[in-house]
Amino acid sequence: AVTDQDITDDAKTTHDVVSYGMGLQGQRFSPLETLNTETVKNLVPAYVLSFGDEKQRGQEAQPLVSNGKIFVTASYSRVFAVDAKTGEELWQYDHRLPDGILPCCDVVNRGGALYDNLFIFSTLDAQLVALDQDTGKVVWKEKLDDYKAGYSNTAAPIVVKGKVITGVSGGEFGVVGRVDARDAKTGKLVWSRPTVEGHMGTLDGKDNGITGETNKSWEGDLWKTGGAATWLGGTYDADTDTLFFGAGNPAPWNSHLRPGDNLYSSSILAINPDDGKIKWHYQWTPHDGWDFDGVNEFVSFDLKKEDGTVIKAGGHADRNGFFYVLNRENGELINATPFVNQITWAKGIDLKTGRPEYIDANRPGAPEGEKGKSVFAAPSFLGGKNWMPMAYNPGTDLFYVPANEWGMDIWNEPVTYKKGAAYLGAGFTIKPLNEDYIGALRAIDPKTGKIAWEAKNNAPLWGGVLTTAGNLVFTGTPEGYLKAFDAKSGQELWKFQTGSGVVGCPITWEQDGEQFVAVPSGWGGAVPLWGGDVAERVKHLNQGGSLWVFKLPKSA
Ligand SMILES: O=C(O)c1cc(C(=O)O)c2c(n1)C(=O)C(=O)c1cc(C(=O)O)[nH]c1-2
Numbered sequence: 001a002v003t004d005q006d007i008t009d010d011a012k013t014t015h016d017v018v019s020y021g022m023g024l025q026g027q028r029f030s031p032l033e034t035l036n037t038e039t040v041k042n043l044v045p046a047y048v049l050s051f052g053d054e055k056q057r058g059q060e061a062q063p064l065v066s067n068g069k070i071f072v073t074a075s076y077s078r079v080f081a082v083d084a085k086t087g088e089e090l091w092q093y094d095h096r097l098p099d100g101i102l103p104c105c106d107v108v109n110r111g112g113a114l115y116d117n118l119f120i121f122s123t124l125d126a127q128l129v130a131l132d133q134d135t136g137k138v139v140w141k142e143k144l145d146d147y148k149a150g151y152s153n154t155a156a157p158i159v160v161k162g163k164v165i166t167g168v169s170g171g172e173f174g175v176v177g178r179v180d181a182r183d184a185k186t187g188k189l190v191w192s193r194p195t196v197e198g199h200m201g202t203l204d205g206k207d208n209g210i211t212g213e214t215n216k217s218w219e220g221d222l223w224k225t226g227g228a229a230t231w232l233g234g235t236y237d238a239d240t241d242t243l244f245f246g247a248g249n250p251a252p253w254n255s256h257l258r259p260g261d262n263l264y265s266s267s268i269l270a271i272n273p274d275d276g277k278i279k280w281h282y283q284w285t286p287h288d289g290w291d292f293d294g295v296n297e298f299v300s301f302d303l304k305k306e307d308g309t310v311i312k313a314g315g316h317a318d319r320n321g322f323f324y325v326l327n328r329e330n331g332e333l334i335n336a337t338p339f340v341n342q343i344t345w346a347k348g349i350d351l352k353t354g355r356p357e358y359i360d361a362n363r364p365g366a367p368e369g370e371k372g373k374s375v376f377a378a379p380s381f382l383g384g385k386n387w388m389p390m391a392y393n394p395g396t397d398l399f400y401v402p403a404n405e406w407g408m409d410i411w412n413e414p415v416t417y418k419k420g421a422a423y424l425g426a427g428f429t430i431k432p433l434n435e436d437y438i439g440a441l442r443a444i445d446p447k448t449g450k451i452a453w454e455a456k457n458n459a460p461l462w463g464g465v466l467t468t469a470g471n472l473v474f475t476g477t478p479e480g481y482l483k484a485f486d487a488k489s490g491q492e493l494w495k496f497q498t499g500s501g502v503v504g505c506p507i508t509w510e511q512d513g514e515q516f517v518a519v520p521s522g523w524g525g526a527v528p529l530w531g532g533d534v535a536e537r538v539k540h541l542n543q544g545g546s547l548w549v550f551k552l553p554k555s556a
Pocket residue numbers: 060104105106108153154155168169170171172229231248249291293381382386387524525526527
């Protein structure tokens with residue numbers, strides 16, 4: 001059985017991976033060093049598991065490993081359990097999805113959470129399901145919300161002190177974002193924290209009493225369907241006892257319809273895990289008009305300053321193109337620097353006020369008549385970085401960020417809310433900025449924001465990153481490779497062709513004295529669906545669906 005202690009210790013223990021983020025802080029760092037810059041050339045496939053040939057599409061999950069079993073979610077809300085030694089399938093769970101589910105961005109799932117003898121994950125029809133780890137049978141099942149109103153869920157839950165914490169997807173349908181805490185053993189709701197100012201939640205079992213009068217950052221009524229979906233889940237820092245959940249784009253995208261900052265859209269919320277109260281918030285993009293969203297992970301780390309002081313900090317690479325370092329105790333902005341080459345919407349982030357210095361002429365125009373003025377904006381709404389998690393290595397003191405260089409033509413249109421219908425009020429075409437590459441894996445020094453090295457990639461990078469004490473950085477490419485780089489120099493040291501695009505999240509662990517690496521393979525996600533000219537550029541890439549497992553043999 002997986003205990004709270006196992007989860008707390010996940011970042012340190014090497015024999016299992018029991019949480020999304022490889023530790024709830026989300027550093028995706030393994031202290032293992034058997035596999036290192038010297039030995040990685042000997043890394044070979046151990047086995048591969050097929051997710052079946054009928055339901056392919058994007059495989060974005062991070063697998064988990066416990067008690068000799070691997071648990072991995074796949075497209076269409078499926079779960080596979082595998083014998084970690086032999087690769088033999090132990091069980092498979094296929095969630096029955098109704099017709100009419102409304103995921104905005106492919107039928108993906110990013111993973112589950114382990115607790116006690118349960119594997120807990122959420123589904124495209126907005127349910128939370130707990131399965132028995134041994135049999136794959138349903139132990140409890142809870143409805144998160146109404147899929148017919150555009151709610152879905154694609155993120156991995158996390159378990160904090162016996163509570164399973166989830167968000168919701170649906171920002172493109174005018175849902176109301178929130179963070180929910182449930183008893184992990186029963187699924188019973190403990191508290192619910194809405195992420196749109198003006199909405200009432202049930203904190204401590206009581207109404208938080210903020211309906212209506214506190215919707216100060218929204219003029220008019222649009223807060224009622226204001227989005228701010230918590231669609232990427234969150235991280236947790238035991239040191240400060242804080243949950244960090246991002247809230248996504250305000251709905252609709254057309255910013256002229258909703259004057260104001262539109263809290264807490266495109267923000268990070270620091271939440272008390274016991275009662276759901278907000279400790280502090282920081283808004284990356286006030287009055288977001290580009291779908292910069294804001295849900296990307298907030299990764300706790302120790303910022304070691306030149307003068308020897310250490311600050312409890314957090315790092316975040318936003319879709320809006322800036323890399324932020326905040327004090328995670330109070331939300332104060334420490335630094336914000338561009339991590340992509342072209343940013344059109346703001347000159348920078350003012351370190352005194354914490355607010356962007358907007359370039360007003362580059363905001364998509366008001367929809368006068370039929371269509372607003374089209375502007376060219378960079379990054380595109382798919383972001384300087386999207387959902388795919390970065391990694392932090394406390395040995396090199398660097399963040400490893402899967403970045404993309406692209407822009408978009410974007411224009412606004414009139415729109416009214418209709419339940420279950422896309423609620424954007426905008427049109428767009430995504431465009432590459434360079435001939436030879438879109439993706440760039442970038443090593444960022446959080447002290448300065450300087451880029452220590454980069455590794456370019458032709459197609460957009462859409463997979464998670466893993467880093468290790470063996471001075472390695474792993475990530476996948478849509479072209480099908482899982483690659484390993486030297487964490488200090490960025491030199492490519494190893495690659496393996498998996499047969500379809502790698503947009504999953506690699507993990508590593510140790511078993512019977514050998515170091516293993518696993519990653520799902522299967523091209524998909526938002527790029528082929530929304531990518532405009534970029535989708536055209538990558539349309540030759542084949543779909544797939546498998547879990548690849550590699551190991552460094554003992555003899556090597
Ligand atoms: O606002 C939302 O609720 C929401 C949800 C999701 C999702 O659940 O996958 C994505 C987005 N937005 C989004 O803006 C986006 O770019 C995106 C990319 C992906 C993906 O899996 O490739 N999902 C989502």
